[in-house]
Amino acid sequence: MAARRRRGNGGLAGLAICLLVVVLGFLLHDSALGRLLYGTGGASVAPGETTVVFVDVGQGDSTILASNGTFILVDAGDEDAGNAVIQAARDLGVDRFDLVIASHPHNDHIGGMDDVLAVYEADRFMMPYVEHDSKAFERLLDAVDAQGLSIESPKPGDVVQVGDFILTFVHPPEGASYEEMNDYSLVVRVEAPGGTVLLTGDAEDDAEKAMRDGGYDLSADILKVGHHGSKSSTGKKFLNKIQPIYAVISCGVENAYKHPAEKTLETLEEAGVQYFVTSQVGRVTFHLQTGQPIEVTTEKAA
Ligand SMILES: [Zn+2]
Ligand SMILES: [Zn+2]
Numbered sequence: 001m002a003a004r005r006r007r008g009n010g011g012l013a014g015l016a017i018c019l020l021v022v023v024l025g026f027l028l029h030d031s032a033l034g035r036l037l038y039g040t041g042g043a044s045v046a047p048g049e050t051t052v053v054f055v056d057v058g059q060g061d062s063t064i065l066a067s068n069g070t071f072i073l074v075d076a077g078d079e080d081a082g083n084a085v086i087q088a089a090r091d092l093g094v095d096r097f098d099l100v101i102a103s104h105p106h107n108d109h110i111g112g113m114d115d116v117l118a119v120y121e122a123d124r125f126m127m128p129y130v131e132h133d134s135k136a137f138e139r140l141l142d143a144v145d146a147q148g149l150s151i152e153s154p155k156p157g158d159v160v161q162v163g164d165f166i167l168t169f170v171h172p173p174e175g176a177s178y179e180e181m182n183d184y185s186l187v188v189r190v191e192a193p194g195g196t197v198l199l200t201g202d203a204e205d206d207a208e209k210a211m212r213d214g215g216y217d218l219s220a221d222i223l224k225v226g227h228h229g230s231k232s233s234t235g236k237k238f239l240n241k242i243q244p245i246y247a248v249i250s251c252g253v254e255n256a257y258k259h260p261a262e263k264t265l266e267t268l269e270e271a272g273v274q275y276f277v278t279s280q281v282g283r284v285t286f287h288l289q290t291g292q293p294i295e296v297t298t299e300k301a302a
């Protein structure tokens with residue numbers, strides 16, 4: 001494994017963006033809970049700030065978490081999304097990933113991951129214990145192998161610390177069997193300085209029930225809505241365990257699945273959750289800082 005290189009982006013540019021965010025934050029003060037800004041969704045990470053970026057990968061998912069030089073990637077969109085993920089990583093000053101997670105082996109989550117792993121080294125790699133017969137899955141296994149990484153499949157209750165991040169895995173249970181590949185999604189609750197995030201992959205009803213029954217702490221400030229906002233995810237009981245302030249739905253413009261479902265949007269609205277849909281606003285970036293309200297920047301206004 002190569003030694004950690006210096007962060008790429010210049011400090012001055014980061015400082016300027018940070019100041020701009022702060023100034024705009026006062027101008028566009030949106031709610032008591034946090035500040036919503038429109039502008040570039042791609043600001044680099046300011047010192048002491050944790051950044052959670054939901055990359056606009058069209059119909060698919062990709063999330064990058066960054067804090068004090070620690071970088072985690074969860075999913076990388078489909079085979080056309082690699083460049084968007086790499087660009088978002090460059091914007092954040094990623095030099096390598098401390099951890100890469102594939103939530104489950106569907107193409108819209110792993111298709112772009114081999115391209116990302118061709119550019120960035122990873123220290124650790126995790127995915128659930130399911131396999132999939134697809135070209136994308138084969139390419140991913142090759143890319144993981146090329147870096148000499150072993151595949152870790154954490155169990156519910158496993159806690160892993162990566163830099164400032166504390167990850168608690170809450171799904172899938174060992175030996176469980178589901179009809180839907182989506183229900184094997186590796187679901188992780190991430191405690192970061194300044195906030196918590198729940199990343200659900202494509203978990204649907206059955207997975208949500210297992211997590212509720214498991215009695216895990218699912219509470220989170222930010223929810224990555226399961227399965228692109230489909231109606232088979234984000235049940236009221238599940239959402240009630242999370243109690244998020246913000247939610248992100250990652251999906252493509254005019255996608256064939258008609259994601260997100262009206263039912264899901266209603267559930268979020270009824271619960272008072274402020275949600276962002278990547279097909280409408282592009283990249284969504286959350287800025288977290290201990291003791292501060294969470295700030296949100298989106299690439300475009302809705
Ligand atoms: Zn998906
Ligand atoms: Zn899926």
